Amino acid sequence: MNTEIIATKTKNSKAEVEFVDGHILRAFLTEDLNPHISTCTILVEPVHSLQRYALDDICTIRLLDKVELNLPEDLVAIEINTVTGNTYRVKVSDEALVGNGFFGLPVDENTPYSLIFFTVVGIKSRCEVREVGQILRSQGVIESEDLEATLAEQKKLRERKIGEIISSQTSISHQVIEEKIEKAKTEGRHPRIRVGDLLIEEGLITKEQLEHALAEQEKGRRKKLGELLIEKGLITEEQLVRVLAQKFRMPIVDLEREIPNPHALETVPFEIAQRLKVFPLLDDGTKLVVATWEPTNYSIYDYLRFYTGRRIELVATTRKQIEDAISRHYAKASSLIDYVIEDLAVLEEKEELEEGDDALSLSESDSQIVNIVNKILIDAYNKEASDIHLEPGVGEHPLTIRYRIDGLCKIAHQIPNHYRKAIISRLKIMANLDIAERRKPQSGKILIKYQNRKIEYRLEITPTVGGNEDAVLRLLSSAKPLPLEQMGFSPRNLERFKSLLQYPYGIILCVGPTGSGKTTTLHSALGQINTEERKIWTAEDPVEIVQPGLRQVQVMPKIGLTFAEVLRSFLRADPDVIMIGEMRDFETAKTAVEASLTGHLVLSTLHTNSAVETIQRLIEMGIDPVNFADALLGVLAQRLARRLCDKCKEPYHPSRDEYEHLMNYYGAYWWERHEMPSYRPELPLYRRVGCSFCDGTGYRGRLAVHELLVGTKKIKQAIKERTSGDVIKDLALEEGMRTLLQDGIAKVLQGETDLDQVLKVCISSTVS
Numbered sequence: 001m002n003t004e005i006i007a008t009k010t011k012n013s014k015a016e017v018e019f020v021d022g023h024i025l026r027a028f029l030t031e032d033l034n035p036h037i038s039t040c041t042i043l044v045e046p047v048h049s050l051q052r053y054a055l056d057d058i059c060t061i062r063l064l065d066k067v068e069l070n071l072p073e074d075l076v077a078i079e080i081n082t083v084t085g086n087t088y089r090v091k092v093s094d095e096a097l098v099g100n101g102f103f104g105l106p107v108d109e110n111t112p113y114s115l116i117f118f119t120v121v122g123i124k125s126r127c128e129v130r131e132v133g134q135i136l137r138s139q140g141v142i143e144s145e146d147l148e149a150t151l152a153e154q155k156k157l158r159e160r161k162i163g164e165i166i167s168s169q170t171s172i173s174h175q176v177i178e179e180k181i182e183k184a185k186t187e188g189r190h191p192r193i194r195v196g197d198l199l200i201e202e203g204l205i206t207k208e209q210l211e212h213a214l215a216e217q218e219k220g221r222r223k224k225l226g227e228l229l230i231e232k233g234l235i236t237e238e239q240l241v242r243v244l245a246q247k248f249r250m251p252i253v254d255l256e257r258e259i260p261n262p263h264a265l266e267t268v269p270f271e272i273a274q275r276l277k278v279f280p281l282l283d284d285g286t287k288l289v290v291a292t293w294e295p296t297n298y299s300i301y302d303y304l305r306f307y308t309g310r311r312i313e314l315v316a317t318t319r320k321q322i323e324d325a326i327s328r329h330y331a332k333a334s335s336l337i338d339y340v341i342e343d344l345a346v347l348e349e350k351e352e353l354e355e356g357d358d359a360l361s362l363s364e365s366d367s368q369i370v371n372i373v374n375k376i377l378i379d380a381y382n383k384e385a386s387d388i389h390l391e392p393g394v395g396e397h398p399l400t401i402r403y404r405i406d407g408l409c410k411i412a413h414q415i416p417n418h419y420r421k422a423i424i425s426r427l428k429i430m431a432n433l434d435i436a437e438r439r440k441p442q443s444g445k446i447l448i449k450y451q452n453r454k455i456e457y458r459l460e461i462t463p464t465v466g467g468n469e470d471a472v473l474r475l476l477s478s479a480k481p482l483p484l485e486q487m488g489f490s491p492r493n494l495e496r497f498k499s500l501l502q503y504p505y506g507i508i509l510c511v512g513p514t515g516s517g518k519t520t521t522l523h524s525a526l527g528q529i530n531t532e533e534r535k536i537w538t539a540e541d542p543v544e545i546v547q548p549g550l551r552q553v554q555v556m557p558k559i560g561l562t563f564a565e566v567l568r569s570f571l572r573a574d575p576d577v578i579m580i581g582e583m584r585d586f587e588t589a590k591t592a593v594e595a596s597l598t599g600h601l602v603l604s605t606l607h608t609n610s611a612v613e614t615i616q617r618l619i620e621m622g623i624d625p626v627n628f629a630d631a632l633l634g635v636l637a638q639r640l641a642r643r644l645c646d647k648c649k650e651p652y653h654p655s656r657d658e659y660e661h662l663m664n665y666y667g668a669y670w671w672e673r674h675e676m677p678s679y680r681p682e683l684p685l686y687r688r689v690g691c692s693f694c695d696g697t698g699y700r701g702r703l704a705v706h707e708l709l710v711g712t713k714k715i716k717q718a719i720k721e722r723t724s725g726d727v728i729k730d731l732a733l734e735e736g737m738r739t740l741l742q743d744g745i746a747k748v749l750q751g752e753t754d755l756d757q758v759l760k761v762c763i764s765s766t767v768s
């Protein structure tokens with residue numbers, strides 16, 4: 001007798017192949033499906049192209065033709081949730097899962113599918129349709145009467161009225177509550193007013209008492225059958241775990257015997273394990289095995305999947321085993337923040353000694369506070385963060401510290417909220433700010449020495465609601481200019497951009513939204529021409545990159561040292577090259593254009609989306625089109641996209657649909673003109689996977705995407721004639737410009753990033 005469902009002849013059957021990314025292909029199967037295949041070859045309709053896919057990319061294969069089946073005797077109905085968000089009710093064999101997939105027979109006979117093949121990667125969760133109570137009953141763990149009594153109790157808890165709870169918790173009788181409700185009814189206020197509010201209004205209970213009762217009600221409503229059975233002593237925790245494991249088809253593990261692999265502990269850090277009450281066992285770079293004692297909690301799966309980028313496999317164990325394993329295995333790992341936490345522990349002790357004292361009286365000069373702040377500053381520097389955000393919580397919520405790394409914010413530490421004032425005050429002292437002033441924004445600089453290096457931070461203190469103050473620190477002068485060759489220019493843009501830098505005069509603009517790396521690019525450009533023969537002045541706000549040879553000025557609008565002011569001073573100071581951090585106003589833009597017409601090379605940035613939009617913006621600002629056209633050497637629009645992690649990115653062959661998708665975004669006409677590759681099944685693309693090097697995200701570092709408009713004769717003429725933006729864009733394309741999107745897609749084809757990232761930075765992140 002076989003134990004699995006076996007389909008004997010699925011070859012040539014018509015099927016819908018659903019991929020893990022959600023797209024669906026209609027096709028004919030060209031081979032028989034069984035649990036042990038690792039690839040699947042199909043004949044795709046309607047083009048009849050033969051395609052081979054890794055089973056890892058497939059979620060389900062839904063057979064449309066009737067097929068011959070060998071069915072085992074014990075079939076169980078289960079509900080399967082797939083990673084694509086679909087739910088299927090199917091009958092499967094009662095055996096444990098082996099191989100890469102299995103068949104399920106649809107419970108509903110009216111579905112168009114005769115049989116569904118599920119892959120292991122495509123399954124998010126499996127759950128037996130039978131209730132926990134039924135399974136316990138069938139296993140003879142509990143008696144019918146006990147089960148029924150407990151179910152009745154659960155029902156009662158779910159329906160418990162707030163009045164009932166209040167009367168059981170306070171001295172107010174049920175009768176009094178009923179009377180108050182009646183009274184409100186006759187006054188026509190019921191049911192708009194809630195019982196709890198009514199009782200508060202009458203002065204019978206306090207707000208706290210009501211909140212307490214509401215919490216009690218919520219707790220009762222959420223109470224699961226298993227919990228009740230344990231409370232009543234009818235089953236043990238182990239028995240419940242076993243039943244839940246059976247219901248959710250999870251293997252049971254004994255954590256006292258299992259040894260986690262070190263990657264698993266890195267991938268799921270202590271804080272996450274503690275919060276989700278899970279214990280990670282294995283991480284092989286793509287799959288993460290995690291033990292839970294709450295198989296019913298789907299959010300654990302979703303969170304881990306999102307957080308680690310891995311395929312999650314949950315296994316079951318008891319709560320006690322998880323708690324023991326966490327304290328046993330994580331104690332060994334230590335990181336800088338552990339020292340911070342140790343410091344906090346010392347502080348907590350100290351506080352207890354000074355009982356009665358307000359925790360807020362913790363002083364900013366306390367050596368532990370000094371240490372914590374120093375460690376955060378150094379930790380962020382070591383992690384190559386560009387900014388540190390300190391965000392006080394409200395009430396019990398912790399002070400959250402987020403780092404911006406590679407352009408994205410991520411929570412780095414959470415510290416008990418009562419340290420917030422001392423920590424913010426300490427930062428203010430380091431930056432020579434007024435610690436008594438807590439209602440107005442303040443800004444300053446912090447300089448620390450670490451390993452013979454000076455690290456500089458710009459601090460911005462902003463008052464926020466609830467009498468709090470947020471602090472944001474930007475790490476300055478830690479950045480070094482990269483050679484232009486390492487900036488991710490396409491060879492063609494690099495050559496064109498370099499040649500623009502050789503002109504003795506004219507203006508070059510680098511444009512894009514905040515955080516698109518404009519200043520870094522300008523510094524790399526300056527690095528290229530920073531030679532003894534040239535005098536280079538820069539005006540910046542703030543000075544983020546320092547280069548020997550450049551004469552750099554920090555703009556200070558507060559004391560009247562504006563961009564325009566500094567620029568006028570430069571013109572009297574014998575410059576060859578002038579870099580202006582940003583052209584924010586008409587005056588600065590006008591002076592810059594004039595300077596570039598009188599024998600100086602001027603570099604600057606502008607907060608615009610595209611090369612063409614920059615021209616229009618300057619003319620709208622009031623810049624004379626003729627002057628600007630004469631001055632213009634080029635406009636470089638830039639974005640930063642996340643780069644696929646080199647350690648884990650995975651080659652694959654895109655489907656024709658996906659290829660056409662890329663081509664359509666690029667523009668089919670230009671795709672051909674630019675001789676982009678034509679479709680062939682073995683065309684390689686890369687996709688993200690996630691590993692310990694990239695924090696499981698699949699991305700590591702960033703990559704610039706460019707659009708370079710060169711001020712050619714034709715372009716200059718068009719600007720002078722105030723030609724519309726669209727026409728100028730077409731002209732520039734004709735003359736060889738690639739749009740941001742085109743440059744990005746070319747980089748997708750080179751396997752450096754993916755389309756998601758390119759679309760994100762080229763389409764959604766724009767200046768409004």
Ligand SMILES: [Zn+2]
Pocket residue numbers: 645646647648649689690691692693694695696698699700
């Ligand atoms: Zn990686």
